[in-house]
Amino acid sequence: MIKFFRKIRQKLLSQNRITQYLAYAIGEIFLVVVGILIALQVNTWNEERKFNNESLKLIQEINSEFTDNGTVLNERITDLENANNYVRTVLGFINVDQDEIQKTNMDSIISKSLKYGNYNPANSSIKELISSGRLNLVRDPSLKKNLFKWLQLLEDADEDFKNQDMQATTLLIPYLYKHIAMQNLNTYNNLGVDHKSALFNGDYYEVFKDLEFENLYQGKLFWNNEMLNHYKSLDTLALEIIHQTQ
Numbered sequence: 001m002i003k004f005f006r007k008i009r010q011k012l013l014s015q016n017r018i019t020q021y022l023a024y025a026i027g028e029i030f031l032v033v034v035g036i037l038i039a040l041q042v043n044t045w046n047e048e049r050k051f052n053n054e055s056l057k058l059i060q061e062i063n064s065e066f067t068d069n070g071t072v073l074n075e076r077i078t079d080l081e082n083a084n085n086y087v088r089t090v091l092g093f094i095n096v097d098q099d100e101i102q103k104t105n106m107d108s109i110i111s112k113s114l115k116y117g118n119y120n121p122a123n124s125s126i127k128e129l130i131s132s133g134r135l136n137l138v139r140d141p142s143l144k145k146n147l148f149k150w151l152q153l154l155e156d157a158d159e160d161f162k163n164q165d166m167q168a169t170t171l172l173i174p175y176l177y178k179h180i181a182m183q184n185l186n187t188y189n190n191l192g193v194d195h196k197s198a199l200f201n202g203d204y205y206e207v208f209k210d211l212e213f214e215n216l217y218q219g220k221l222f223w224n225n226e227m228l229n230h231y232k233s234l235d236t237l238a239l240e241i242i243h244q245t246q
Contacts, residue, residue, distance in 0.1 A: 055137045061125045062147075063245035069121035070238045076119045077231050084224045086113035087217060094214050098205040106204045107196070110176075111185040113217075114168070116224065118161045119154075119231060126151065143244045150237055157230035164223035172216045179207050 090113050093101055126147050129135060138144045176182065181200030186193040196202070207213050 054134075055139065058125065058129065058134075058137050059245045063242060065122050065125050066238050066241050066245070070235065070242065072121060073119060073231060073235050073238060076117060077228065077235060080116060080224060080228050080231065083113060083115045084221065084228065086110075087221050087224060089113070091214065091217050091221065093204075093208050095209055101204050101208055102202075107184040107202065108188050110180070111188040113220075114172075114185070116161075116164055116168070116227070118165075119157060119234070121154070123151070123154075140244060143241065146237060146241050146244065150234070150241065153230060153234050153237065157227060157234060160223060160226040160230055164220070164227060167216075167219050167223060172220060175212065175216055179210075179213075180204065 086109050089109055093104070093106075129137065129147075135144060138147070176185075181197035183193060183197040184200060184202065187196060
């Protein structure tokens, strides 16, 4: 094609047709420029298509991740709410009559009141997105804001868990070790323990009159509620992110 254009120019020059030569040269330049612009536009279209495909794939991954995260989170919320009910039940027996305590299965109630668990959702899509510097793949500014908010709320919830765990392992559990039989509690924890301790008669009366015991359970109730509040905020945010990525 280039040789063809060159022959035309040479023919025009040999015929001393300068005006036609210049017009043709300008036209040829115009065609070259148009060709370059078309090539650039095609390249832009290809890059845009590639970007859209990557963005769509990422959005789908985030949606799938948060759908699974929401399921696990609801389980954690339910578990924590159930544990909180047992914590309140324990506190309801503080300083009551001995007969009332003895006719209640305190081993079971206390065992179930001690349960709590951390929430560790899958965040590979978000972390990969941030670490790779590809945040521009998330075009919705509201979604981008919610993803960062999600990570911040997770940090807050994890901090609550650490406080709860510290309170339980350094204060509450050591107290229970001294005053009741942990073997009795383990008969309700699927640990294969099928009989209660011969060293503890199951009398919780003195325990439920102890201010330290009451304070420990008030502390447990406080941190359980802190965790629940953050978990429920995470649940609300997860639902919003799922909606934004549909």
